[in-house]
Amino acid sequence: KAGVTQTPRYLIKTRGQQVTLSCSPISGHRSVSWYQQTPGQGLQFLFEYFSETQRNKGNFPGRFSGRQFSNSRSEMNVSTLELGDSALYLCASSLGGTPPNYGYTFGSGTRLTVV
Amino acid sequence: ILNVEQSPQSLHVQEGDSTNFTCSFPSSNFYALHWYRWETAKSPEALFVMTLNGDEKKKGRISATLNTKEGYSYLYIKGSQPEDSATYLCASREHNNNDMRFGAGTRLTVKP
Numbered sequence: 001k002a003g004v005t006q007t008p009r010y011l012i013k014t015r016g017q018q019v020t021l022s023c024s025p026i027s028g029h030r031s032v033s034w035y036q037q038t039p040g041q042g043l044q045f046l047f048e049y050f051s052e053t054q055r056n057k058g059n060f061p062g063r064f065s066g067r068q069f070s071n072s073r074s075e076m077n078v079s080t081l082e083l084g085d086s087a088l089y090l091c092a093s094s095l096g097g098t099p100p101n102y103g104y105t106f107g108s109g110t111r112l113t114v115v
Numbered sequence: 116i117l118n119v120e121q122s123p124q125s126l127h128v129q130e131g132d133s134t135n136f137t138c139s140f141p142s143s144n145f146y147a148l149h150w151y152r153w154e155t156a157k158s159p160e161a162l163f164v165m166t167l168n169g170d171e172k173k174k175g176r177i178s179a180t181l182n183t184k185e186g187y188s189y190l191y192i193k194g195s196q197p198e199d200s201a202t203y204l205c206a207s208r209e210h211n212n213n214d215m216r217f218g219a220g221t222r223l224t225v226k227p
Contacts, residue, residue: 003158004158033214033215035217040219041219042119042121042204042217042218042219042220043204043206043217045214045215045216045217048214055214056212056214058214090158090159103149103161103164104149104151104159104161104215105158105161106151106158106159106160107158108157108158109158
């Protein structure tokens, strides 16, 4: 069974540019969550999608957005990049459902560097 | 959801030592507590999910307990080995909340 696939693995962008990250969940998983990790910080929750709908959103500015497609693949977009957006972005998939008592399976992450 | 806190931030032990660390979480509206192990250059891997007060889970030399009334969980590693070196993350879920909120992790280094 294929794991959670995130692409690209590494990315270097310039301030002011935008970036799109992709996450393909495990087959059959309908929930995809996105997290940001910066040095010294824990995983900061960005948003969670289930069946193409954003169910929950963390405390990030509107420059951070996402979407989910009918095949459960999800994309995350960051517009007008800032230096502080440099981080590891992890996506996690789960079966989802309500109540959500399933653990996550994480992807390997995308390391974004903004210069 | 309020903060999930983990302590200590880092820990260095000798091979063979037993160790434990703490995760504290908001006890109101609690639904589930998850532990993950994150090795460098790999993805976080699920260790345990606990939902009931007094739950205890065990996997090999690693075990965890849960106190939902006071809002804490302990992770224990018996006879630490160098391969146990990793960051251990805990995450809490609330009722009717579809995301998991993570602590900053405890970075464990086991010296041979």
